[in-house]
Each structure stands twice: as structure tokens, then as C-alpha cells.
Amino acid sequence: xxxxMRIALLLAPAMTVIVVLFFGGLAVGVMRSFNWxxxxxLTEPNLDAYRAVLSDPDFLRSFGLTLYISIxxxxxxxxxxxxxxLLLRQSxxxxxxxxxxxxxxxxxPHIVGAIGVLYLFSQSGFFARMAFHIGLIxxxxxxxxxxxDPFAIGIILQYVWKEVPFIGVIVLAQMQALGTDYExxxxxxxxxxxxxxxxxxLPLILPGVLSAxxxxxxxxxxxxxxxxxxxxxxxxxxxxxAYKTYTDVDLAARPEAMAMAVVIALLSALMIWAYLxxxxxxxxx
Numbered sequence: 474x475x476x477x478m479r480i481a482l483l484l485a486p487a488m489t490v491i492v493v494l495f496f497g498g499l500a501v502g503v504m505r506s507f508n509w510x511x512x513x514x515l516t517e518p519n520l521d522a523y524r525a526v527l528s529d530p531d532f533l534r535s536f537g538l539t540l541y542i543s544i545x546x547x548x549x550x551x552x553x554x555x556x557x558x559l560l561l562r563q564s565x566x567x568x569x570x571x572x573x574x575x576x577x578x579x580x581x582p583h584i585v586g587a588i589g590v591l592y593l594f595s596q597s598g599f600f601a602r603m604a605f606h607i608g609l610i611x612x613x614x615x616x617x618x619x620x621x622d623p624f625a626i627g628i629i630l631q632y633v634w635k636e637v638p639f640i641g642v643i644v645l646a647q648m649q650a651l652g653t654d655y656e657x658x659x660x661x662x663x664x665x666x667x668x669x670x671x672x673x674x675l676p677l678i679l680p681g682v683l684s685a686x687x688x689x690x691x692x693x694x695x696x697x698x699x700x701x702x703x704x705x706x707x708x709x710x711x712x713x714x715a716y717k718t719y720t721d722v723d724l725a726a727r728p729e730a731m732a733m734a735v736v737i738a739l740l741s742a743l744m745i746w747a748y749l750x751x752x753x754x755x756x757x758x
Contacts, residue, residue, distance in 0.1 A: 499738075506731035513724045522728035532733065534708035542625050542710065543694040546632035551686050553633065554640035555678070559670075561641075562648045579638050583631070587702045590631045594619040620703050627703040628710075632693050640685040647681045648674070687748045691741040711737060 507518040526532050561572055578586070593599050601616035610616055620627035655677065659669040700710030709717070711733060719730035 502731045502734055505728055506735045508728045510724070510727065515725075515728070522732040526729050526732045526736070531708065531714065532711075535711045535714045536736075538625065538708050539694055539700075539711040542628055542632070542700070543690050546629045546636065546693050547686050547690045549629070549633050550636040550640055550689060551682055553637045554644055554685075555682065557637065557641045558645040558648055561645055576638050576642060578635060579642070581635070583635055583696065584698045584702070586631050586635050587699045590627050590634075590703060591620055594627055594630065596620070621705050623705055625700075625704060625710075628700055631699055631703060632689075636689045636693075640682065640689065643681045643685045644678055647678045651677055683748055683751070687744050690744055695737050695741060 504518070506522055508515050508521050509518045557575060561568065561575065591598065595601065596614050596616045596618060598616075598620075601610075601613040604610045604616055605613050619630070651674070655673050656669040659673045660666070664672070695712055697710075697712040697716055700713050701716075704710050704713065708714075715730050715733035715737065718726050718733065721727075721730075
């Protein structure tokens with residue numbers, strides 16, 4: 474038996490479970506999004522659920538809010554991660570300890586971080602009480618609304634706190650693999666520190682930054698627990714709206730919920746496709 478066949482047989486049980494659960498669930502979800510649910514008498518596939526969803530103002534507001542959260546948190550995380558990686562690749566006293574602290578929250582679940590943001594930044598949280606006790610505000614309710622707010626500041630804060638180390642570790646590994654030779658050559662030819670970064674280092678680390686950012690964007694666009702805990706009641710993030718629609722007591726609402734889920738999946742797949750296409754084009758050039 475060849476090594477390839479042996480590896481395939483060893484992986485077959487796990488791959489079978491993954492394929493059945495993922496693609497099976499995906500197939501059922503897509504069929505239900507086309508109004509095919511024989512259990513409640515829907516036996517003629519159509520696009521009614523998509524029409525209803527795409528013409529629903531609540532869906533459009535939720536879609537816009539979710540897109541805003543994902544783009545904003547991804548951009549802020551990427552910028553801070555690059556700056557942190559630039560700092561951490563330098564040699565200085567205590568670098569190991571700071572590097573450990575930088576990566577520490579990689580193992581912290583998102584929901585734990587969301588609860589931490591809730592306790593710290595809500596109008597009844599730690600910072601609000603501290604501001605009240607030192608006389609900055611007359612009562613805790615005067616503290617700026619950073620949680621359950623229409624601008625999703627609390628959600629973005631949590632995502633940035635969690636995703637900066639994720640992107641930063643990838644970028645730092647790239648920088649350490651590249652070394653400083655390219656930048657040194659640019660500096661010796663008269664480039665400033667900023668020019669060496671902008672025209673030499675940044676293009677070299679850009680593939681890693683993009684790949685990590687695509688993952689962060691796809692995750693934040695489809696995440697449910699953080700917007701549920703920290704988001705405003707209206708408009709809700711799209712995953713929260715989809716879940717609440719799916720758990721509605723009226724089973725006839727489920728095709729619309731599955732249509733929302735398919736939209737989330739399609740946008741995430743589109744982002745991955747765009748990244749892969751851009752990467753191939755960059756490699757060809």
C-alpha cells in the first residue's frame with residue numbers, strides 16, 4: 474500500500490465526519506433558504522425568502538452595521554498589529570515578557586473578552602464607577618455609552634483587543650523571517666525610515682497581513698456571541714438577527730433566517746476568493 478493511500482485511509486474517518494456535518498448542514502440550509510421545508514408544507518423551491526430578506530429595511534440596516542463592524546475592527550486591528558510587530562522585533566530589555574503579554578489573550582475565548590468589556594466599559598461598569606468616585610461625572614449613567622451603543626464601539630473594542638495579537642503574531646513571524654537586510658539596503662540608498670517601511674517592508678509583509686485580515690473579517694462578519702452581548706437592540710448585527718429569526722416560534726420564518734445565513738456565508742466566501750485571486754495575481758507579477 475502506498476503512503477498516499479495509507480494517509481487517505483487514516484484521514485477518512487475524520488474527513489467523513491467533517492464533510493457530512495459541514496456540507497450536509499450547508500446543503501440543508503441552502504434548501505431551506507429556497508423555501509423547501511416539507512415538514513411545514515413548503516415543497517416548491519422559490520426565491521421568496523431572498524426577496525423578503527433583501528427588501529426588509531431591518532435586514533439592510535443589520536447588514537450595513539455588520540459590514541461596518543467587520544471593516545472597522547479589521548482595519549484598526551491590522552494597523553495596531555503592524556505597529557506592535559515593528560516594536561516587538563526590536564531588541565530591548567523585557568522584550569520576552571512583553572511578547573508573552575502581547576500573545577496572552579490568544580487563548581482567551583471571545584465571549585470572555587466580551588464579558589470583560591461589559592464589566593469595564595458599560596455605564597454601570599468599572600470605569601463608570603471610577604469616574605463617578607473621582608468626581609468626573611455626577612452619576613455613572615453620565616459615562617459615555619460604549620456598550621449597547623448604535624456605533625458598536627464596545628463590539629469593535631473587543632474585536633480589536635482579541636484580533637491584534639492574532640494578526641501581530643503572523644506579521645512578526647514574517648518580519649523576523651525577512652530580517653532587516655532589505656530595509657538596510659534601502660536606507661543606504663538614501664531612503665528615510667518611513668520610505669523603507671512604505672516601499673520595502675510593507676509590500677513584503679502585505680500577503681501575511683491580508684491573509685490574517687481576511688480571516689478576521691470573515692470571523693467578525695459571522696460571529697454571534699459578541700454582538701449579542703455588547704450590541705444594541707436595534708439594529709442588531711446580522712448573525713444575531715438571523716439567529717433570532719431562526720428561533721422564532723413561527724416555523725415559516727426559518728427560510729428567511731437561512732437566507733440571511735447564506736448571505737453571510739457567501740460574503741465570507743467572496744472575501745476569501747478575492748484574496749486568493751489577488752495573491753495569485755501578485756505571485757504572477
